[in-house]
Each structure stands twice: as structure tokens, then as C-alpha cells.
Amino acid sequence: MSTPIFVLGEALMDCIAQPDGRLLPLMGGSPFNMARAAALRGASVAYLNPLSTDLFGQGMAQLLLRDGVGLQGGPSRLPTSLAVVQVTDGQPSYGFYREGIADRDYTVDGITALLRQQKTPGILHTGSLLLIPPEHTKVVAILKAAREMGWTLSVDINLRPKVAHDLAQYAQALHEVITLTDWLKASDEDLETMGFANVAIGESARLVGELRKGVTPGALSRVALTFGGEGAHLDIEGQSHQLPVPRITVADTVGAGDTFWGNTLADWALQPADAAGRVASTLDLSMKAAAINCTRQGCQPPTRAEILAF
Template structure:
């Protein structure tokens, strides 16, 4: 059996603003999207954060199970988190409702006890879970997981509007990056963290200043421009495949989910597969961008894809 990929993070309903002023609820949350993307590509994926017992929570849980994601924590009676999403020119902006919600209803000790009973694999988190003070619980889980032999994956995925103090939020993010084996950051993330010059052409220089000693795999994504990948001293970059973009919701999550599955399979050969890994991840993200909302491709779709 493949090593497990476990996800700690938000599962929420994206309430999409419509032209007539109504809101259309769609399932979302960066870690939730990533879990689906990784499972659809054949990963052995489990979700650590609780789902709510409310209607939205049970919809999210049902979708996870349908896509092959195992649920690992009891359901919570707290409500499902919400995000109000406005899409302009294909780019989403978000407003979040995150107090007292189900996916934050966990105890680090209970999760670490669960991890101690499993074969070590990949523990992934990031995004809204790193907003202070939630990050303190997350750091406790990450430190304990590393002590148990787990590989830590972080998708920075900064949401500046969710934090009262952006400097404290960025500091919390970099604390998590300091513990991470594998890290992904977008162009927007890098700009928010102070790397104003970050773009595809300068990615290698930015990595030198961004990376922490623990980081073994680093990915920087630059939207339609492409992406950069560094693995244990090997690096590559590529332009994004051409695609008729419907929207970009879940594109980064699909990209990173693809990387996690590929590396779980590759093991110590990851550096030798760097070009193939990047091409596969970018193709997966491009397919997702050709669809409305987050709809990651299945493994067989990637295998058959020849036009992107």
C-alpha cells in the first residue's frame, strides 16, 4: 500500500457571489481541494480535521468519501466554515467566516496519538490553519509528527484579509515553513512574505532567500506564467500549458496534490523525476482550470491527456 497522505485543514463552503446578488454554495477549502485532487490521482489520502454534522459538513464528507478520501476524526457539532467568493476576470477573492467552526475542533494530542499508530507518510497542512492563534495548535502537531517520522508538507496559501496582524501571520507561516520538508508558495504568497521581485525568471534567487534548512522540495507557482520546482539540489521550471480558462479555483491545490502523490510513489527517486513531476502537476492544474470550480482530474484523465 502507498504511504498515507494525511490532511489537516479547512473544509468549507465557498459561497460564490452571483450576478443577481445571490450566493451559490460550492464545496471548497484549500486542504479539502488538495485531498480530493490527491485521492483522485490514486493517493492513499486521509482527512484529519473533523467535518460538521450540519448539512454543509455532511455534503463535504460525502464528497470526500466519493473521491476516495478516508475520514479519520469524529464529526463535530460545530458549524461548517464559510467563505464568500467574488470572481472577477477569472480570479477569486475571499471573505472568511471561521470562528467556532468544525475543522478547528480538534486536539493535537489526539491527532498525534492517531499518527503514532500509522505507518509514517506525509502530513499536509497550511492555508487558514496557519492564521494566529490557530497556528500554535498546528505547530504542535507538526513538531510531534516529525518526531514520529512523518514528512511535513506546507502549502503557504496566505489569506491576508483573515489576520488582524499581517506581520504576525507571516511570522507564523514561516515558523511552519521552518518545520516543513516540502513547501509550496504562490507568487502572491511570496509577495506578501516580502519577496516583491518574485516571478518565474527570478525563482531560483528567491528560493535561496526563502528556503529553510529543513526544506527538501520547494515549488513556486506563478499562475498562467508557469511554475518552478526544486528537489534536493535539482531544479526546473516550465511555462503553463495553454488552456481555455473557466476559472482558477483549486488550481494550486490540484498542482500540489499531484506533487504529493508523485513523490509518495517516487520515494528517493524524486529528484530524478523532477521534470516529469512538474509537467504532470501543471497538466493537472490546467485541466482543473478548464472547468468551473475545483474539479481535479482523475489519474486516467492525466494519462490520456495529450492536448495541453
């Protein structure tokens, strides 16, 4: 039986800067993208944050529903948050506008009540902009409550240092979240910004070991590390595998990591048993999904059929 995935995180409009100076609006936000990718792979996915009643929020709700994501957060009268994205040589950089916006219009009690209503605990995923202080205090409280209820906790760090007012405080908040996490995804950029040394795919085993130091017993049983064009490493309870990036023509890399992790979580949700025995095939399919996304502009995760046909 499939395990449900519940997603806590931001939904925002990625306004992509065009060569002529125009901004092309595309729906995005790391957890929003991840939810769509997991649902398109076939998992049961619900989005927990409120969505704005403005035009952007209505469009996001329609896209989530189209891709098979359930809406649990309800509407908000606050506006949708915005990100201005500059893509240079296929790599995106971001500027965020996130004060007084819809996806932060939630309470700890409200989210934990939604989790308690579920018949059986599932997978609770979060990460990215919600981990920035002081917002992370709400997330930590929700993660602690979810852990007590028996939920499996997934985090994609997706660190955004330019948005944080105090980088040291941000890094400390991330370490606090990591100690509570069961399944973690981090990029090479995340690790470098957090202060890890010698960040390279050849150092993956050491980096996973360092991440696991001092965490709650039993936490970080599954860790994925991504290294951009160099490939990715997946460790499940000590069973690990690495793969290079498939050869493709890149349109841009927006949402690649989200698509990768969405497919990884979907694989585990759809087949809860013997995840360690499937570490190589799980990584292979997730890498293919991310590669397909990179052939498209913006985040457009593939379906399961598209991945299998790649």
C-alpha cells in the same frame, strides 16, 4: 509501496457570487481540495479534521469518500465554515466566516494520537487558514510532534492576509512553520505578501535559496513555486525544472494550486524513490492537472486517466 498522506486543514463552503447576486455553494477549502486531488491521482489519503454534522458537512464527507479520501477526524456539532468568493477576470477573492466552526474543533493531543496509531510514518500536509495566528500554535505543536515521529511535513502556504488581524504576526507565524517543513509550496502572491523582493518566475532559483536560509538542517528539500499564468518552478534537492502554463480556456482558477500540489504529493507518495530524477515529469503532470481544473467551475480535480489523456 505507496506512502500515505494525512491532511490537516480547513473544509468550507465556497459561496460563489453570481452575476445576478445569488450565491452558488461549492465545497472547498485548500487542504480539502488538495486531499481530493491527491486521492483522485491514486494516492492513499486521509483527512484529519472533524466535519460538521450539518448539511454542508455531510455533503463534504460524502464527496471526500467518493473521491477516495478516508475520514479520520470524526463528526462535530459545530457548523461548517463559509467563504464568500467573488471571481473577477477568473481570479477569486475571499471573505471568510470561521469562528466556532467544525474544522477547528480538534486538539493537538487528538491529532498526534491519530498519527502515533499509524504503523509507519507518512506525509502530513497542512497550510492555508490553519496557519493564521493564534491557530498556528496548535499546528506548530502538531508539526513538531510529527517530525519527532519521523513524518514528512508538507505545507502549502496559501496565505490569506485579509483574514489575519495582524499581518506582521501572520508572516512571523509562516516563517516559524517553514522552518519545520520538508516540502513547501508557495505562490508568487504568498511570497510578495511575506516581503520577498523581485518575485518573478525568472527569479525562482534565488527565491528558493532565500526560503532555505536559516531553516532546520535537512528541511525544505523540495520547493514548488507557482506564478499564476506565468507557470511554475519545482526544485527537488537542487534539481529544478520550470514550465509554462498549458494553453486552455479558463473557467476560473479556484482550486488550481490545490490540484497542482495534490498531484505533486501523490506523485511522490506513489513513487517515493528517485523524486529528483523525475522533477520534470512530476511538474509536467501537476501542471496538466491544474490546467484541467481551470477549465471547470470551482475545484474539480481530474483523475489520473484524465491527466494522462490531456
